[in-house]
Amino acid sequence: MSELLVNSPNGHISASQRIPAIARPFVSERAAKTLDLVEKFVEEECIPGDAVYLRQIGETTQQRFSSHPAIIEDLKEKAKKLGLWNMFLPTNHFKEGAGFSNLEYGLMAEYLGKSRVASEATNCAAPDTGNMEVIAKYGNEQQKRRWLDPLLNGKIRSAFLMTEPQVASSDATNIEMTIKRDGDSYVLNGSKWWSSGIGDPRCEIFIVLGKTDPNNKDKYKQQSVILVPHDVPGITIHRMLSVFGYDDAPHGHGHVSFENVRVPASNMVLGEGRGFEIIQGRLGPGRIHHAMRSIGAAEKALEWFLARINDPRKKPFGEMLHKHGVMLERVARSRIEIDAARLAVLNAAIKIDESNAKGALKEIAEVKVLVPEVALTVIDRAIQAFGGAGVSQDTPLASMYASGRTMRIVDGPDEVHILQLGRNENKRGPAHKRRIDAQIAKGVELCKKYGIEAKDPLYLNRTSADKSKL
Numbered sequence: 477m478s479e480l481l482v483n484s485p486n487g488h489i490s491a492s493q494r495i496p497a498i499a500r501p502f503v504s505e506r507a508a509k510t511l512d513l514v515e516k517f518v519e520e521e522c523i524p525g526d527a528v529y530l531r532q533i534g535e536t537t538q539q540r541f542s543s544h545p546a547i548i549e550d551l552k553e554k555a556k557k558l559g560l561w562n563m564f565l566p567t568n569h570f571k572e573g574a575g576f577s578n579l580e581y582g583l584m585a586e587y588l589g590k591s592r593v594a595s596e597a598t599n600c601a602a603p604d605t606g607n608m609e610v611i612a613k614y615g616n617e618q619q620k621r622r623w624l625d626p627l628l629n630g631k632i633r634s635a636f637l638m639t640e641p642q643v644a645s646s647d648a649t650n651i652e653m654t655i656k657r658d659g660d661s662y663v664l665n666g667s668k669w670w671s672s673g674i675g676d677p678r679c680e681i682f683i684v685l686g687k688t689d690p691n692n693k694d695k696y697k698q699q700s701v702i703l704v705p706h707d708v709p710g711i712t713i714h715r716m717l718s719v720f721g722y723d724d725a726p727h728g729h730g731h732v733s734f735e736n737v738r739v740p741a742s743n744m745v746l747g748e749g750r751g752f753e754i755i756q757g758r759l760g761p762g763r764i765h766h767a768m769r770s771i772g773a774a775e776k777a778l779e780w781f782l783a784r785i786n787d788p789r790k791k792p793f794g795e796m797l798h799k800h801g802v803m804l805e806r807v808a809r810s811r812i813e814i815d816a817a818r819l820a821v822l823n824a825a826i827k828i829d830e831s832n833a834k835g836a837l838k839e840i841a842e843v844k845v846l847v848p849e850v851a852l853t854v855i856d857r858a859i860q861a862f863g864g865a866g867v868s869q870d871t872p873l874a875s876m877y878a879s880g881r882t883m884r885i886v887d888g889p890d891e892v893h894i895l896q897l898g899r900n901e902n903k904r905g906p907a908h909k910r911r912i913d914a915q916i917a918k919g920v921e922l923c924k925k926y927g928i929e930a931k932d933p934l935y936l937n938r939t940s941a942d943k944s945k946l
């Protein structure tokens with residue numbers, strides 16, 4: 477048995493055997509076998525490959541943003557041979573994918589989330605995944621052949637440009653970039669930032685959200701999505717933004733301006749005014765992918781945590797850390813929280829498979845909020861166990877924390893999802909009020925029937941006028 481695959485006190489239990497009972501009936505034999513392959517590929521090839529990748533990127537900013545680490549292409553070749561390619565495109569919607577459901581891919585994404593290079597090596601990396609879904613779902617044949625095919629083959633990469641520096645972009649109706657029709661072209665003007673992936677020299681296509689009809693009375697019909705090749709004149713990348721100091725090169729997060737950028741009218745996706753619909757459709761499954769990768773990151777943090785508290789060289793106050801009870805409590809809490817969060821994500825994936833992203837809005841919002849909180853808490857506990865090393869470059873934990881923290885902001889900040897969940901949940905409030913009042917009234921009646929004075933605190937707190945109504 478490979479040392480790289482041990483994940484139980486009694487030896488290796490394969491990924492397919494560890495699928496939670498609740499999800500097993502929904503996983504095909506083929507998906508279960510692929511899941512085991514994904515686990516082996518990630519543990520034996522990708523995680524060791526991470527170290528090579530980080531060195532091959534280079535040192536200077538110039539090197540880092542012009543690099544294409546050789547390890548990535550080697551891993552892509554291996555992944556293709558193993559059949560681990562494009563697993564993210566779900567069966568029920570796309571003929572171009574590998575034929576797995578959202579649930580099946582969700583299980584695989586957990587393992588991909590344990591390595592820096594694994595998602596790209598299997599052509600399942602964001603933002604390409606969401607972008608490929610957009611073109612596969614909404615693009616016409618010409619757009620598919622020009623951009624989807626090379627993306628599906630892993631030949632090029634892409635970026636999604638929605639967020640703008642001058643407006644609160646968590647509300648997409650604020651977006652100001654203009655897209656104006658001019659003969660057979662559209663002309664784009666405006667600024668974007670947090671354009672992730674734009675730093676990669678292989679990033680050739682931008683999916684851009686802007687406004688074609690800013691005065692439309694329906695504020696959800698003002699926006700459109702258009703495809704913009706990276707080399708059209710008028711596009712300037714001003715700088716790369718960092719995340720807690722990490723530049724995420726060569727991928728990067730660009731601050732970009734568009735000045736009279738002209739693209740053929742045939743680059744419009746789906747039609748003018750359909751932008752909102754497209755971005756809504758893009759984000760549903762993507763949030764599940766992010767969530768499952770975050771679960772993988774949390775598992776990895778717990779593994780590092782366990783390794784540290786069992787390191788015989790490091791004995792504060794004469795004992796290995798696992799002898800200090802507080803650490804075991806943190807391990808146990810991490811186990812409980814990760815397992816619970818995983819179930820929530822799998823439940824959301826099952827719901828998407830049963831209907832679609834729209835039918836699973838509540839479940840998607842729940843995991844969008846819950847999973848980053850759990851992952852950050854677990855990573856934080858692992859960092860603490862490592863002491864100074866935990867915040868340094870000597871473990872992957874610091875960069876995992878930085879990247880995990882962004883999950884509370886990207887694809888809509890926590891508050892937006894929480895407000896929406898709260899509003900929807902509150903719609904049941906009046907009905908609950910009536911039901912509880914009826915139960916109290918019935919309790920009072922029953923008390924009278926048995927000759928007992930009603931002592932329900934809610935009943936006693938009422939005014940006599942209220943009581944007379946019961």
Ligand SMILES: Cc1cc2nc3c(=O)[nH]c(=O)nc-3n(C[C@H](O)[C@H](O)[C@H](O)COP(=O)(O)OP(=O)(O)OC[C@H]3O[C@@H](n4cnc5c(N)ncnc54)[C@H](O)[C@@H]3O)c2cc1C
Pocket residue numbers: 603635636637638639640643644645646647669670671672673719729882885886887888889891892895
């Ligand atoms: C690492 C990273 C990668 C990203 N990648 C991309 C990308 O590839 N493409 C892209 O277009 N964008 C990308 N983004 C941008 C991201 O999607 C936005 O930052 C996010 O949508 C929030 O928009 P904003 O930054 O304009 O914040 P704002 O909209 O200004 O919101 C600021 C804060 O206001 C609060 N807030 C917002 N709404 C409410 C509310 N209803 N109630 C209470 N409080 C509220 C929240 O605390 C929020 O964080 C990325 C961001 C990061 C950090």
